[in-house]
Amino acid sequence: MSISTEGDSVAVIDSNHSGGTTEALLERGRALSLPLLRAAVDRLAPPMDTVAAYHFGWIDALGNPADGDGGKAVRPALALISAEAAGAPPEAGVPGAVAVELVHNFSLLHDDLMDGDEQRRHRDTVWKVHGPAQAILVGDALFALANEVLLELGTAEAGRATRRLTTATRKLIDGQAQDISFEGRERVTVRECLEMEGNKTGALLACACSIGAVLGGADDATADALETYGYHLGLAFQAVDDLLGIWGEPAVTGKQTWSDLRQRKKSLPVCAALAAGGPASDRLAEVLAADAKATGTENPEADDAFSEEEFATRAALIEESGGREWTTQEARRQHATALAALTGVAMPQAVRNQLTELADFVVVRRR
């Protein structure tokens, strides 16, 4: 395994696997979970059904059918493989895949509104198109639907799965609270940042990796090991996201340029750069401190007033301080820890290969 971080690439490892297999796993996750996901969304009272359909990319802002980008769907793919890890057919994981995807999208709807993000998946965000009230309401509805989809199974396994999902959702919300509070601070330690990202991204990805197994009848020890895999995979995923949030190509990511810098996100590259010390790190600290004083903590949108060059300078300071390189290495470390968590878990070799495929995908993606 070798590190490749040349140019604007965020690839962290050279995967031994073909992208084609990963694409097939993601496509299977989407295809198997879509009917139940659409049926769940169709239960929503108007106009929430329409707003949700827009969010998922099934219709455009005018209500016409669309084939929009519904996201990478890493979580549904993992939920189905998780069922197979417990020796169950992938279909056993479908309600878990749908529930996790519903919670993920609930958080996107609310986070985009809280963060003032105007673009997601190459389209205007829901609050921008349908207004803040619909973003709040449809988010709430997706959260409730997630529990409904699981609990209507009426089994003891569904109860255990819902409990794990609830724990993950609470952490997700804790993580968003930490993320917001970090924006108003001058300094955030790398440890605090990792804790926040573990809550915000790790917990739900961990749940995606265990929920299928729980529904498939796995014991708690197996489910816990799969959660550990998913948690570290989530941290690797987020480290790559943080790299993309600064150095990603807007045309590929579907977000604004310098997205995370505009939001004053204290993401991993920023925290690592500030912790590194040295001239570039000190200069970055000065810039961010002046910034916080000038605009206050109450109005992050004021960042939009900065020029593109200002953001480019900040990105360069982060890179010069070693924040980009450290984050790339961290993604690699988390990737390795994730795979190590599977060592003691009995599962078919084909399933283990799939979990390795997806772990590799998470750290070599460009969006």
Add this chain to the structure above:
Amino acid sequence: MSISTEGDSVAVIDSNHSGGTTEALLERGRALSLPLLRAAVDRLAPPMDTVAAYHFGWIDALGNPADGDGGKAVRPALALISAEAAGAPPEAGVPGAVAVELVHNFSLLHDDLMDGDEQRRHRDTVWKVHGPAQAILVGDALFALANEVLLELGTAEAGRATRRLTTATRKLIDGQAQDISFEGRERVTVRECLEMEGNKTGALLACACSIGAVLGGADDATADALETYGYHLGLAFQAVDDLLGIWGEPAVTGKQTWSDLRQRKKSLPVCAALAAGGPASDRLAEVLAADAKATGTENPEADDAFSEEEFATRAALIEESGGREWTTQEARRQHATALAALTGVAMPQAVRNQLTELADFVVVRRR
């Protein structure tokens, strides 16, 4: 039972019971559920724990301990009686009482933001004090906590209770969606309004009345009958709320004068007045139609531009059309239907008396 609607009173029946007993039931509900409620809220990551404590009236806006109005706490009281209806001790209903109260307060946090309401329980609302992001986030957290409090019991009964709570929460959200959509319409039928109120208020009150019984081991038939009682009690409750939303005393209700008219709520008195026909009804329709044209549907806050006299005129037109009287009668009808639902249900006479007490309280309250 006689109707008394003189002056500005919204009393719908003359109760045979003393208010003292009701106060004792409400106080018991508050006292028994508060430790678990506070413990649940204490689990939230900062600053969400502080924001939630402010919302519940435990601290003031500066963070100092307070003894604020935490609401009437009708739902916790009902959840404990519900456990007793199943022959269990009231304590068996406590996790249900807390879960329902958490969902209720999740909806208040989000609804106040969506509706732009600045006052609740004689204090500024959370979004007004702590900002929209915290109102969204803490609402989400309370919703997740509600499921957590039930599911961590780890019993089959807890799974059934969570399923009922999830169904009720989905209806609650449907009801808020309908409520918002009605504000932008010129006309809403009485039937549509009752359906909306059944979702928004009836469903969760129904759940409060069954959740304790489910946790106490009741069968589905008993739980369903208690839900029917609670559903109609909720509709009676909401009819009285609609009367208070127009004719309530701000000093008593803790809301603005003409609160519902400011929000353009198509509440029961308005829908009934519009459906009644006659000169006052026609005049009201004209006023509301002109109103909708003048301000557009996108900016309900523009209503604040109207004078107190304008709202007084509207209230008078609603009353002259018979909207106030019809709503008073409707509260009485729903109250009777609620009590009738208990007829076939076996329960101790003392418990039956308590359910009657609380039903009476709901329709004679002034806040």
